[in-house]
Amino acid sequence: MGPELFFPPQPDRVAIVTGGTDGIGYSTARQLARLGMHVIVAGNNDGKAQEVVRKIKEETLNDKVEFLYCDLASMKSIRQFVQKFRMKKIPLHVLVNNAGVMMVPQRKTRDGFEEHFGLNYLGHFLLTNLLLDTLKESGCPGRSARVVTVSSATHYVGELNMDDLQGSHFYSPHGAYAQSKLALVLFSYHLQWLLVAEGSHVTANVVDPGVVNTDLYRHVFWGTRLFKKLLGWLFFKTPDEGAWTSIYAAVTPELEGIGGRYLYNEKETKSLKLTYDQKLQRQLWTKSCQMTGILDVTHGPVSG
Numbered sequence: 001m002g003p004e005l006f007f008p009p010q011p012d013r014v015a016i017v018t019g020g021t022d023g024i025g026y027s028t029a030r031q032l033a034r035l036g037m038h039v040i041v042a043g044n045n046d047g048k049a050q051e052v053v054r055k056i057k058e059e060t061l062n063d064k065v066e067f068l069y070c071d072l073a074s075m076k077s078i079r080q081f082v083q084k085f086r087m088k089k090i091p092l093h094v095l096v097n098n099a100g101v102m103m104v105p106q107r108k109t110r111d112g113f114e115e116h117f118g119l120n121y122l123g124h125f126l127l128t129n130l131l132l133d134t135l136k137e138s139g140c141p142g143r144s145a146r147v148v149t150v151s152s153a154t155h156y157v158g159e160l161n162m163d164d165l166q167g168s169h170f171y172s173p174h175g176a177y178a179q180s181k182l183a184l185v186l187f188s189y190h191l192q193w194l195l196v197a198e199g200s201h202v203t204a205n206v207v208d209p210g211v212v213n214t215d216l217y218r219h220v221f222w223g224t225r226l227f228k229k230l231l232g233w234l235f236f237k238t239p240d241e242g243a244w245t246s247i248y249a250a251v252t253p254e255l256e257g258i259g260g261r262y263l264y265n266e267k268e269t270k271s272l273k274l275t276y277d278q279k280l281q282r283q284l285w286t287k288s289c290q291m292t293g294i295l296d297v298t299h300g301p302v303s304g
Helices: 023-034 046-060 075-087 115-138 153-157 173-197 215-219 222-235 239-251 278-292
Strands: 014-018 038-043 065-069 094-097 145-150 202-208 262-264 267-269
Touching: 014 023, 014 115, 023 038, 023 046, 023 094, 023 239, 038 046, 046 065, 065 075, 075 115, 094 115, 094 239, 115 145, 115 173, 115 202, 115 278, 145 173, 145 239, 153 173, 173 202, 173 278, 202 239, 239 262
Parallel strands: 014 038, 014 094, 038 065, 094 145, 145 202, 202 262
Antiparallel strands: 262 267
């Protein structure tokens, strides 16, 4: 039973899903297309793209599915993607910040950032900010535009090292991944604060998909891989199940006008206590603006 049985059809709505060629992103794009949305799959996998678009169109009988190249590890690529999207002169009602790398060896993005922080977090920070004007123009009273950001339960063990966000002094793949997912929660909450402060018809929520059986685990040590093979069917969700909360956050009428929530299994739950620290949210936002070269518009609730 899929979400389309529970959620109202979404004709005339436009969605962008990052990392939409694989795993949870692919399931999310497919389900949104099934609800009648115009879906733009943003990804860096050119080779897979046409096949993915063809498959989604075929399965959903929705022709409004397309791929636009976007490499979240490159600020230049993100800016080009936004430019191409703007040239389409269409609205944007849902942005699903889904793409990510997990526990990769220490490497850098095009711009010299540690890859987890640069791609998972900064890439989405920049993309969201560049698309905000379009989201604001597309939302209206009673029908807000929505930013849905995919974090993970690993954020609960994450630590944010404001003095060394790149992990240059000490690198741990698990620590770097957890920090990127923690940063996404702080970002979403501060974004929601800003949106409310200026009365925008846009909401920002965070989703936790649970532990999903996807390719992300290919860098995890062999013990986990063996465990996954033997017991995976017991503990791991399928990508379709993992996508459920993203789809819920993107379309459910229950969340109309409501943001700043951390959602797991379609229910609001508490994120790590630290994520509610407004001063820290504000500091991370300011630092992220500096790193991505965008104007810091925030005058947060807490000075400092």
